[in-house]
Amino acid sequence: MTSRERVMKALQRGKLDRVPVFLMSRAYSIKQGGTSFKACLEDGTGERYAQAQYDCWKRFGYDGVMDLEGVNAESEAMGCKLRIMENESPSMEIPIVQSYDGLEESSLRVFDPEATWPIPRQLNIVRRLRKKLGEDVSIYGNPQCPLRSAGMLRGVETLMRDMVRQSRHLHQLLELTTNVSILYGKALFEAGCDILMASNPIGSGDMISRRHYEEFSSPYDRRMVSSFHQAGIPTILHICGDVTDRLDLIVEAGFDGVSLDSKVSLEWARETFGDRICLIGNVDVVHPLLFGNPEEVIIESRKCLEALGTAGCMLSAGCEISRDTPPANLEALIRAAREFSG
Numbered sequence: 001m002t003s004r005e006r007v008m009k010a011l012q013r014g015k016l017d018r019v020p021v022f023l024m025s026r027a028y029s030i031k032q033g034g035t036s037f038k039a040c041l042e043d044g045t046g047e048r049y050a051q052a053q054y055d056c057w058k059r060f061g062y063d064g065v066m067d068l069e070g071v072n073a074e075s076e077a078m079g080c081k082l083r084i085m086e087n088e089s090p091s092m093e094i095p096i097v098q099s100y101d102g103l104e105e106s107s108l109r110v111f112d113p114e115a116t117w118p119i120p121r122q123l124n125i126v127r128r129l130r131k132k133l134g135e136d137v138s139i140y141g142n143p144q145c146p147l148r149s150a151g152m153l154r155g156v157e158t159l160m161r162d163m164v165r166q167s168r169h170l171h172q173l174l175e176l177t178t179n180v181s182i183l184y185g186k187a188l189f190e191a192g193c194d195i196l197m198a199s200n201p202i203g204s205g206d207m208i209s210r211r212h213y214e215e216f217s218s219p220y221d222r223r224m225v226s227s228f229h230q231a232g233i234p235t236i237l238h239i240c241g242d243v244t245d246r247l248d249l250i251v252e253a254g255f256d257g258v259s260l261d262s263k264v265s266l267e268w269a270r271e272t273f274g275d276r277i278c279l280i281g282n283v284d285v286v287h288p289l290l291f292g293n294p295e296e297v298i299i300e301s302r303k304c305l306e307a308l309g310t311a312g313c314m315l316s317a318g319c320e321i322s323r324d325t326p327p328a329n330l331e332a333l334i335r336a337a338r339e340f341s342g
Helices: 003-011 026-032 037-042 047-060 073-077 119-133 146-154 156-165 167-191 210-216 218-230 244-252 266-273 285-290 294-308 327-339
Strands: 081-083 091-094 139-141 195-199 235-238 257-259 278-283 313-317
Touching: 003 313, 026 037, 026 047, 037 047, 047 119, 047 327, 073 081, 073 119, 073 146, 073 167, 081 091, 119 139, 119 167, 139 167, 146 156, 146 167, 146 218, 156 167, 156 210, 167 195, 167 210, 167 218, 195 218, 210 218, 210 244, 218 235, 218 244, 244 257, 244 266, 266 278, 266 294, 278 285, 278 294, 285 294, 285 327, 294 313, 294 327, 313 327
Parallel strands: 139 195, 195 235, 235 257, 257 278, 278 313
Antiparallel strands: none
């Protein structure tokens, strides 16, 4: 079974030869590659990041690689100005939607993926990864969920107030960002991605209530996922934080897999939803991965594996691994998955 076949079988909740390992290794691969976040963002050819990600995968052998995710590419393409830092993810400098007045006539645009910066950079990264990896390794592309995209355009704190004070206008903005998420996701797939892993850091119970998630996230996620499935594209959702009280809504939205933060009990998730969605998780990125030792990583990884079982799941960290994670700890996590027999 190839690495790609193993991942696809997991998303179909099938029996596996071994549990695949999924890692969000964006910042880690950049550091290991001796480059910087800023340099990767400025490289329109995509070669700098693609080579760093490829080299990191080659060294550790996890199951699949990520595109340059979490960089608000869609928001930038829609006219937002980002604050670019040397070795941190870019942040929104000034939200572009200062008012909902005249939203239909505003400068917000549903962009041309092949012509509107920085989308060509993102697509070039995927194309270069595919050329380097061949067909036996999965590539994960990362569109923003509609709610996260709206938060980047409006500002997260303002968006949260809008949920109470301007809900009708917020729904109008979410219609636009849903279309953008679908457009960008399909462009990533056409460039060579196998799986779309949407992200929604605004969507956890640490950020918004279940009621607000149900109103402002679920319907638009469902529409996005349905459009991807119609095009034959598997989907994963990642939300940083605790999603215990809304995991049923995530399952109902139709995602094939869900990447769970270490705040969520894998045992409970498996017992409650394990036959309906591929569970991915969730070794803590701080301890043991960043500050622990390989023996501690092995112990925690085995706990996750025992909770997950050997069908329809993947072992992962609870979120993106720190750029300073000791290589020996990553090797221990991967070794634990390869040695696990259920």
